[in-house]
Amino acid sequence: MARTAGSHSDITGPRVREAALSLFAQHGYAAVSMRRIAQDVGVQAGALYNYTPDKQSLLFDLMRGHMDDLLQARALEPQSATPLDCLEDFSRFHIRFHLERPLAVFISYMELRNLTPENFATIEDLRRRYESELETILRDGRDTGVFDVADTKITTLAIIAMLNGVNTWYRSGGRLSLPEVEAIYWGMVHKAVT
Amino acid sequence: MARTAGSHSDITGPRVREAALSLFAQHGYAAVSMRRIAQDVGVQAGALYNYTPDKQSLLFDLMRGHMDDLLQARALEPQSATPLDCLEDFSRFHIRFHLERPLAVFISYMELRNLTPENFATIEDLRRRYESELETILRDGRDTGVFDVADTKITTLAIIAMLNGVNTWYRSGGRLSLPEVEAIYWGMVHKAVT
DNA sequence: GTCTATATAGAGATAGAC
DNA sequence: GTCTATCTCTATATAGAC
Incomplete structure (x- = not known):
């Protein structure tokens, strides 16, 4: 008061x-x-x-906060039993999470160049941690014979690149609803790995 | 002299x-x-x-030149007969072209924000022209029953986003040769639309 | 065509009053 | 915690000598 x-x-x-x-x-x-x-x-x-303390910290805090949010939100998601279900969970989660905060997503990708080397290393580590969750799913699915992937590392990056693309065009209130978008992308991911 | x-x-x-x-x-x-x-x-x-004349023109000329090169190179490619072959041609061309000039590709995507509105409109028009070539292929394939795509516009953007992703990790002399990379990505594109 | 010099503007960051 | 004022540096762009 x-x-x-x-x-x-x-x-x-x-x-x-x-x-x-x-x-x-x-x-x-x-x-x-x-x-x-x-x-x-x-x-x-x-x-x-x-x-x-300075402009750089302002940028870093935004990116760091975004990556922390991403990993935490992912950790709170329910875990499915099969690799196929896990892949669907991941795909839908990724789209939903990224469409909810387009500005933070955009900055976290576009402004990597403007981080100091130390800050860049921190963000990259968090990014790799997230990507490795997808790669683990792909490896499990391949090892159990449900997925047909030529290279789990490249497929990981290809799937994430494809899913990220949704942020370049999706606008809420547009032609397609979020569930429709999720379903279309999941359909493509599903077919691409089986 | x-x-x-x-x-x-x-x-x-x-x-x-x-x-x-x-x-x-x-x-x-x-x-x-x-x-x-x-x-x-x-x-x-x-x-x-x-x-x-100024810094802005320097940026615009680089991006304009890149897009012109892209459309011209694409126009010089041989045309296959079937939608499936056309899609394979497009996928392999896209990867090859983009891996050959990573810096221009990077700038043309990252610096769109820094173009004046007029210059931005010009570049966007060229980009749409290129993307429409892929969409035409997808529509032809869907209309003739060889492709199973939920939405040609979104599938166009999804494929391009996935193919663009190769530039974030590929380094010549690395684990995979260019033909191997092309084959892996074409495999994923192929499965995703059939 | 390139140089030096400069006009003009704006940047990041800090000091000290309130 | 915010303000005004300012230090110091760098930016784009231009003018005129060579």
Whole structure:
């Protein structure tokens, strides 16, 4: 209650991240100035440094948070019994999760170049951890004879690339509903590996 | 023969584009200065403006040239008779073409945001023209009963997204040869649409 | 065609008042 | 916690000498 006038720490912090997310996605990290972010938040540029030590940390926190969310959400999903069901779960989860946060997805892919080497290594490690979950499913399915995949590593990357593509065109309220999109993509993934 | 000392128009022009291509791909358009490009070329920054009216034109020319090359190379490919053969031709052509010029491919995808609206519209038109070639193949195959595709537009984008993914990991001299990579991806595309 | 020099603008980040 | 003011650096682009 008894707050200093003009003190909005708990409000401003999230607003800074939201503004940065939106602006980085629209124009790219390097093209967005701290002044422009401050403008969107409604503060002066200097005030941003109460919430981030520098611009790089702002980008890294967004990407790190996105990858953490991804791995955590995946871990909370129910586990199916067969490789085929696991693959369907993964495909539908991936589409759903990524369509729910297009800006964070976009940044996490496009701005890898603008991370410092240390930050890049951290994000890449998280990404590889996620991809390895799919590869494990493919290997299990191949070893038990239900999948026909030439190379599990390449098939992993091919499936993820295909599923990621949905973010380039899907708009909610468009021609197709989310369940329809999930079904179409799952159909293609299913056929591609059997 | 009788040239002015220090005059290298026919040499410097291509070198400017090469340096810009490499630097834009590595660091991103917005993060690369004209001074940095000039440094790579071995001239002063002012000299670059003999070869491009501004930085934006430099980016646009690279992307425009890439899309022109793509459509021209595609037009020169032999035309197969059946939709299935056409799809195989397209898939293999796409992989081969894109793996031959990874930097231009990377820029043409990543730097769309940094084009002016007019330049963006031009590039997008060329991209759609290329994608429509694949969609035509898919529609022909579906209409003649050889392909089983739920939605030709989405399948077009899904296939292209999957094929584009090869550029994120392939390195010549690696574990797999180009023909092997083509065969693996064609196998997945083939199964996904039949 | 390239150079040096510069006009003009905007960047990231910090200091100190309130 | 936010403001104003500012330090320092770098950006794109142009002008004019050679």
